[in-house]
Amino acid sequence: MSTTQPQPMIQIKNLYKIFGPKDKSFLQAVKDGESKDDLLARTGHTLGLKDINLDVYPGEIFVIMGLSGSGKSTLIRHFNRLIDPSEGEIIVDGSDVMKLSDKELREFRRHKMSMVFQRFGLLPHKTVIDNVAYGLQIQGMEKAKRLDTAKSWIKPLV
Ligand SMILES: Nc1ncnc2c1ncn2[C@@H]1O[C@H](COP(=O)(O)OP(=O)(O)OP(=O)(O)O)[C@@H](O)[C@H]1O
Ligand SMILES: [Mg+2]
Structure with missing residues (x-):
């Protein structure tokens, strides 16, 4: 095989x-x-x-x-x-x-x-969440969706 x-x-x-x-x-x-x-x-x-x-x-x-x-x-x-x-x-x-x-x-x-x-690596004029979501913004993802996704990435694990 x-x-x-x-x-x-x-x-x-x-x-x-x-x-x-x-x-x-x-x-x-x-x-x-x-x-x-x-x-x-x-x-x-x-x-x-x-x-x-x-x-x-x-x-x-x-x-x-x-x-x-x-x-x-x-x-x-x-x-x-x-x-x-x-x-x-x-x-x-x-x-x-x-x-x-x-x-x-x-x-x-x-x-x-x-x-x-x-x-x-950070954009100082943007908020933390906008920095986290920046890659998604560049990909063209709409705002509410990218902020939701970004929040899920930095959600505390505990
Ligand atoms: N744009 C550049 N022009 C000239 N030399 C450079 C340039 N970029 C890097 N070098 C040289 O290339 C070599 C490798 O550098 P590099 O920054 O890739 O190392 P590194 O392993 O990432 O180091 P560090 O752990 O400090 O981040 C070094 O001798 C550096 O001085
Ligand atoms: Mg290096």
């Missing part, structure tokens, strides 16, 4: 990110083993990610851990294309994020890929 393997929801393949205007021209040096410190000293470019590969499956809780500056935020910003890679592929639910048009990317960010920012 054969069982079908679940497909990954997020796939990252051979992802590299070098920060700086000539990022692509220093890829080979990084692949040849030049260190982050040496690359910075020689070129003024910062190595953010080096050959990252991962698969995240539906329903999986996937934790990315590492020292400060090791590239966690940089990696996660590639998932919704807040950052473009220097090289590599980002596949979400079967689509290559780098091939989405502007319109498709907006839809993708509204409905498929969310992120909670590390800092400055």
Whole structure:
């Protein structure tokens, strides 16, 4: 009896990110083993990610851990294309994020890929409940329904 393997929801393949205007021209040096410190000293470019590969499956809780500056935020910003890679592929639910048009990317960010920012994530001119409901507002959900949903999310558990 054969069982079908679940497909990954997020796939990252051979992802590299070098920060700086000539990022692509220093890829080979990084692949040849030049260190982050040496690359910075020689070129003024910062190595953010080096050959990252991962698969995240539906329903999986996937934790990315590492020292400060090791590239966690940089990696996660590639998932919704807040950052473009220097090289590599980002596949979400079967689509290559780098091939989405502007319109498709907006839809993708509204409905498929969310992120909670590390800092400055709140809108100070909005109330707490409007902050909680903000994602639903962006999705176009009408006010009463989104406020109800937002309230249910922050309802105390006890
Ligand atoms: N826009 C940028 N321009 C230049 N270098 C950057 C940029 N963003 C991040 N970096 C550099 O890339 C590396 C990875 O940074 P990143 O913020 O992804 O680390 P992190 O693991 O999220 O750290 P922390 O735990 O402090 O949040 C660091 O050396 C950082 O200085
Ligand atoms: Mg971070």
